Amino acid sequence: MAAAAERPPPEAAKPLLGLLNGIAQATYHGKAEITEELLRDQLYPETASQEFGALLGKMTGIVKSIASADMDLNQLEAFLTAQTKKPGGITTDQAAVIAKFWKNQRVKIRESLINQSKWENSLKNMSWRVDLKSQSRHIDQINNPVAIVELELGKNGQESEFLSLEFDEIKLNQMMKKLSEIDNNITSLTQAN
Structure with missing residues (x-):
């Protein structure tokens, strides 16, 4: 056939x-x-x-x-x-x-x-960069690196929404720790099956 x-x-x-x-x-x-x-x-x-x-x-x-x-x-x-x-x-x-x-x-x-x-919006695109702060209310935050994460959310055929997130070093480390925990949980669940 x-x-x-x-x-x-x-x-x-x-x-x-x-x-x-x-x-x-x-x-x-x-x-x-x-x-x-x-x-x-x-x-x-x-x-x-x-x-x-x-x-x-x-x-x-x-x-x-x-x-x-x-x-x-x-x-x-x-x-x-x-x-x-x-x-x-x-x-x-x-x-x-x-x-x-x-x-x-x-x-x-x-x-x-x-x-x-799909019921909800999905992640269509993600970009990130690391910048140095040049202005801040607090002088000790100037010249500190920040991670800028930009997310494009939406459904096909509809206009996208953009979300911009800014992380200092502490917040970025916390997020990375949570992502690592999620990865470990997924790995343990998939290996159990």
């Missing part, structure tokens, strides 16, 4: 590839304008509505199964082989088209699922 997935789809496979892409656009990329009627009219105009509904349901289920498991190519091949052998499953030609679709769309669908699962 791997060799079949590499060759370009025959003319009969183009509507199925279009259907899979339409399912991905509607389900994972928020394109509400892609409806069952639009897909049927554009890709399968000669197919009865009930027959198309069954095909759409089957392909939607397969795409959702593949995407939710984030299947690699070996898992995909095993899954599609099982689908071709079960009664009412898919044909080997359909399996080849699905494999081609997943190979091209996996990264985009995965990113979309990750973005949909």
Whole structure:
């Protein structure tokens, strides 16, 4: 089956590839304008509505199964082989088209699922530098090094928020100690499993 997935789809496979892409656009990329009627009219105009509904349901289920498991190519091949052998499953030609679709769309669908699962802002970028204070209310703080940490927070598609933090040597050491404790806890938890 791997060799079949590499060759370009025959003319009969183009509507199925279009259907899979339409399912991905509607389900994972928020394109509400892609409806069952639009897909049927554009890709399968000669197919009865009930027959198309069954095909759409089957392909939607397969795409959702593949995407939710984030299947690699070996898992995909095993899954599609099982689908071709079960009664009412898919044909080997359909399996080849699905494999081609997943190979091209996996990264985009995965990113979309990750973005949909985020509730809060995430760290998009971080930069830091060390400066010397040249002005201060207290004379003893002049010429002391400070660490400046700048964080860019936000969600994809939205304007970012910027947060700037300033640490003197004592605060930086405290933060490094806490980060070390967190690292040790994560290490001990992962080694226990």
